[in-house]
Amino acid sequence: MESAPPNRPDLLRVTKLTKTYAVGDAQVVALDGVDFVAASGEFVVILGPSGSGKSTFLNLIGGLDTASAGQAWFRNWQITCADDAGLTRYRRNHVGFVFQFYNLVPSLTARENVQLVTEIATNPMAPAEALAMVDMADRMDHFPAQLSGGEQQRVAIARAIAKRPDILLCDEPTGALDSKTGIVVLEALTRINAELGTTTLVITHNAAIRTIAHRVVSFADGRIAAIDTNAERQPAASVRW
Numbered sequence: 001m002e003s004a005p006p007n008r009p010d011l012l013r014v015t016k017l018t019k020t021y022a023v024g025d026a027q028v029v030a031l032d033g034v035d036f037v038a039a040s041g042e043f044v045v046i047l048g049p050s051g052s053g054k055s056t057f058l059n060l061i062g063g064l065d066t067a068s069a070g071q072a073w074f075r076n077w078q079i080t081c082a083d084d085a086g087l088t089r090y091r092r093n094h095v096g097f098v099f100q101f102y103n104l105v106p107s108l109t110a111r112e113n114v115q116l117v118t119e120i121a122t123n124p125m126a127p128a129e130a131l132a133m134v135d136m137a138d139r140m141d142h143f144p145a146q147l148s149g150g151e152q153q154r155v156a157i158a159r160a161i162a163k164r165p166d167i168l169l170c171d172e173p174t175g176a177l178d179s180k181t182g183i184v185v186l187e188a189l190t191r192i193n194a195e196l197g198t199t200t201l202v203i204t205h206n207a208a209i210r211t212i213a214h215r216v217v218s219f220a221d222g223r224i225a226a227i228d229t230n231a232e233r234q235p236a237a238s239v240r241w
């Protein structure tokens with residue numbers, strides 16, 4: 001099994017994780033016995049062709065979907081044994097999600113969008129602090145429609161990190177953005193990883209982003225085809241696409 005880099009405790013451990021979907025009479029194997037360990041504080045970039053199982057993997061370790069077989073552990077708690085209430089608590093207390101589309105509430109300001117999460121979290125930061133971490137302190141009272149796509153994504157990231165999650169799961173966070181705006185979003189993600197130690201997994205179709213990761217996981221046909229470690233990480237500002 002792939003082991004975590006030395007000197008960091010494991011945060012996530014996945015063993016033979018499998019997901020099949022019934023489509024009519026056929027079975028689609030979306031995830032085919034994946035083994036993986038993420039260390040606390042790691043920044044992982046996940047690459048792979050469309051349909052290779054990346055989102056399925058993220059949804060299972062984020063407790064958004066349930067596995068067909070295999071195990072997933074968060075520290076010493078087994079995600080794959082949890083009932084719905086347990087998964088809800090896990091997501092609420094430990095996992096932040098960022099998706100390609102920002103899913104902000106249009107009638108609420110940036111600050112109020114973040115407040116939606118901080119009001120139900122156990123040890124949240126102030127919304128203003130979370131927004132400052134993504135350089136949106138001066139736009140807190142703007143509505144989503146008054147913000148660019150990249151700015152809306154930074155608000156979505158502030159919303160995801162305001163509860164101080166242990167894990168931040170990002171599915172194509174720059175997929176809808178041009179490169180200049182996307183780089184600002186990546187800078188926010190790497191800063192949060194460095195300053196808060198949030199273990200971060202980022203799915204992307206953009207292979208240029210691989211340079212900012214500690215490790216790069218490549219999916220193919222529902223399996224992990226390769227895991228590469230970057231001897232030297234590059235700053236997000238150096239990424240070009």
Ligand SMILES: Nc1ncnc2c1ncn2[C@@H]1O[C@H](COP(=O)(O)OP(=O)(O)OP(=O)(O)O)[C@@H](O)[C@H]1O
Nearest residue numbers: 021023028029030049050051052053054055056057
């Ligand atoms: N709810 C579902 N019902 C049936 N099949 C599904 C479902 N979700 C995913 N699949 C199938 O599982 C496989 C893996 O899908 P998944 O979305 O994880 O891939 P992906 O690598 O994230 O793709 P993309 O890069 O296009 O988002 C695909 O064949 C997909 O069609």
